[in-house]
Amino acid sequence: MFRTSNKYQYVLLILAVTIAAAASALAADTSYSSNEPTQSVTKVKPSPSDVWKVKSVPGLSSGFKALSGIDPAYWGPDCYLPTSAKGQFVVGPKVWFANVSGQARKVGDVLRTEHAIVDFQDHLGLRRGGNVVWSIDALYQLRPRWALTYSFAPLLIEATGTPLTAFSIGGRSFASGVEVRSKWERWEHRAGLLFNLTRTTNGATSLFGEWIHLQDRLAVRDSAGLVSPAVWDDDTNVAMLGLRFDKCLKNYRGNTLAVNAKGGIAFLDDSIGYEAELGLNYMIPIKAGRFGFVKGGYRYFNLKKENPQEMFGTWLHGAFVQAGFLF
Numbered sequence: 001m002f003r004t005s006n007k008y009q010y011v012l013l014i015l016a017v018t019i020a021a022a023a024s025a026l027a028a029d030t031s032y033s034s035n036e037p038t039q040s041v042t043k044v045k046p047s048p049s050d051v052w053k054v055k056s057v058p059g060l061s062s063g064f065k066a067l068s069g070i071d072p073a074y075w076g077p078d079c080y081l082p083t084s085a086k087g088q089f090v091v092g093p094k095v096w097f098a099n100v101s102g103q104a105r106k107v108g109d110v111l112r113t114e115h116a117i118v119d120f121q122d123h124l125g126l127r128r129g130g131n132v133v134w135s136i137d138a139l140y141q142l143r144p145r146w147a148l149t150y151s152f153a154p155l156l157i158e159a160t161g162t163p164l165t166a167f168s169i170g171g172r173s174f175a176s177g178v179e180v181r182s183k184w185e186r187w188e189h190r191a192g193l194l195f196n197l198t199r200t201t202n203g204a205t206s207l208f209g210e211w212i213h214l215q216d217r218l219a220v221r222d223s224a225g226l227v228s229p230a231v232w233d234d235d236t237n238v239a240m241l242g243l244r245f246d247k248c249l250k251n252y253r254g255n256t257l258a259v260n261a262k263g264g265i266a267f268l269d270d271s272i273g274y275e276a277e278l279g280l281n282y283m284i285p286i287k288a289g290r291f292g293f294v295k296g297g298y299r300y301f302n303l304k305k306e307n308p309q310e311m312f313g314t315w316l317h318g319a320f321v322q323a324g325f326l327f
């Protein structure tokens with residue numbers, strides 16, 4: 001009985017192989033001309049790399065599936081942009097070589113006068129260029145089209161200088177030609193949501209909204225340090241709305257060169273500001289769905305808070321570099 005069942009199994013196996021061979025031959029006949037029978041045999045079973053080169057992934061853009069799940073070795077000539085899948089992170093430190101300028105006013109107990117405007121360079125001697133600002137940026141893909149973002153950036157600039165003209169801040173007056181010491185500290189926290197508006201295999205457009213919390217402290221004192229410093233100390237909370245664009249430029253042996261751009265407007269809390277960033281992102285596959293990246297570009301950020309009693313405006317712009325991982 002067992003011998004009989006084994007015979008039937010062998011017969012079924014032979015029939016299955018025969019049917020598969022016939023189906024492959026039929027597919028070959030429809031793909032190639034009848035005058036090339038020998039070539040159709042060699043092209044019936046193309047290698048996996050050939051399949052990816054002539055055919056994109058079905059339903060990829062319509063289903064908003066992450067391109068990071070595709071093996072980069074099989075991308076071929078099409079420019080695919082790796083994106084984070086649900087549950088993945090994009091994390092990396094950033095170093096910003098910022099040029100800094102700003103103005104401040106704190107009336108205090110005296111009447112507002114023209115010389116109450118304090119310039120960061122002319123009065124405080126803070127250096128304009130050569131300021132290094134580091135930050136940690138993180139993104140968590142909450143859902144296929146929704147992501148959470150967070151960043152933290154501290155800033156500290158100190159200087160000793162001689163003001164070109166007299167000025168006052170916080171009820172304290174400083175004469176021209178007399179050396180002063182100044183220190184500006186800022187702690188910036190950002191938390192937000194990013195929503196994917198459109199996505200194709202080689203690009204994406206997203207809308208983002210962020211809450212930005214800034215802690216600014218500006219202290220000015222005479223060089224001898226005999227008198228307590230005049231201090232401008234305030235917290236600012238603003239909202240920022242903007243757009244972000246990501247576009248694949250080239251795939252090369254699994255590596256990806258892409259361009260990233262974003263811009264936004266900040267408002268609320270007697271403040272108005274603008275931000276713009278443009279960069280090139282080079283992504284290197286580590287394993288399936290995991291990438292390391294190196295990014296460089298230019299960033300501009302301006303925020304001004306003003307009311308009848310005080311004003312604090314800063315402008316920061318310059319080149320930046322960033323490295324991190326998509327995992």
